Amino acid sequence: MADYQTIRTAGVGARTAQIDAGLRAHMNKVYGLMSVAMLITAAVAWAVGTNEAMLTAIYTTPLKWLVMFAPLIMVFAFGALINRLSAPAAQLFFYVYAAAMGLSLAYIFAIFTGASIATTFLTTAIAFAGLSLYGYTTKKDLSGMGTFLIMGLIGLVVASVVNIFVGSDALQFAISVIGVLIFAGLTAFDTQNIKNTYIQHAAGGDQEWLAKSAIMGALSLYLDFINMFMFLLQFLGNRE
Numbered sequence: 001m002a003d004y005q006t007i008r009t010a011g012v013g014a015r016t017a018q019i020d021a022g023l024r025a026h027m028n029k030v031y032g033l034m035s036v037a038m039l040i041t042a043a044v045a046w047a048v049g050t051n052e053a054m055l056t057a058i059y060t061t062p063l064k065w066l067v068m069f070a071p072l073i074m075v076f077a078f079g080a081l082i083n084r085l086s087a088p089a090a091q092l093f094f095y096v097y098a099a100a101m102g103l104s105l106a107y108i109f110a111i112f113t114g115a116s117i118a119t120t121f122l123t124t125a126i127a128f129a130g131l132s133l134y135g136y137t138t139k140k141d142l143s144g145m146g147t148f149l150i151m152g153l154i155g156l157v158v159a160s161v162v163n164i165f166v167g168s169d170a171l172q173f174a175i176s177v178i179g180v181l182i183f184a185g186l187t188a189f190d191t192q193n194i195k196n197t198y199i200q201h202a203a204g205g206d207q208e209w210l211a212k213s214a215i216m217g218a219l220s221l222y223l224d225f226i227n228m229f230m231f232l233l234q235f236l237g238n239r240e
Contacts (some may be wrong), residue, residue: 026198026214033218037098044102049109059107071101087211094215101226112239120236124229131184135191142192145185152182179231187224
């Protein structure tokens with residue numbers, strides 16, 4: 001009986017160590033995919049945003065509507081197609097999406113100073129790292145935050161659309177502050193969700209599913225970072 005218990009305990013310990021190693025590799029892949037996407041977005045935004053001719057060609061023509069709404073259309077299409085795509089195709093789609101997002105954000109270089117954009121990006125990166133680390137290491141179940149944050153996000157989108165027509169500076173400031181708080185919470189929530197999803201499905205050993213799960217996790221954190229950066233830029237950025 002003692003020998004059986006020893007073998008059983010050793011087996012459980014080995015399995016736990018295997019899951020821990022797999023989880024670390026999975027999270028490294030998530031952050032790696034996200035980092036590459038961020039670099040693509042930054043490169044495209046900078047290349048277009050610092051080229052006056054390209055900015056004029058885009059934002060003084062109907063092309064601006066395509067540039068503005070393409071990322072939104074693509075992210076919904078990505079969610080609908082992810083199960084049909086292979087992992088390499090999904091990863092390529094993610095990178096193309098990151099390039100489209102960079103194109104849609106290029107205008108910030110015509111509105112804000114380069115120094116304030118860099119400073120805000122660094123501030124966002126530090127905050128994101130801390131929040132994501134908290135989501136990964138905390139023993140507290142953050143799942144209860146999910147519904148609240150999604151409801152807040154829907155309200156934020158509605159308020160943003162309304163303010164397009166109202167043009168209130170006070171409302172825009174409130175939207176920016178609330179937006180930062182919502183995406184700060186989503187960063188911690190999404191990180192814990194990525195971790196828990198891997199642990200729940202690791203035993204299945206479906207490498208294709210795990211690869212696509214890493215891509216979807218990277219997309220979630222990428223969107224959290226981009227949105228937190230944009231909301232912070234609204235009240236930290238110095239305008240040209």
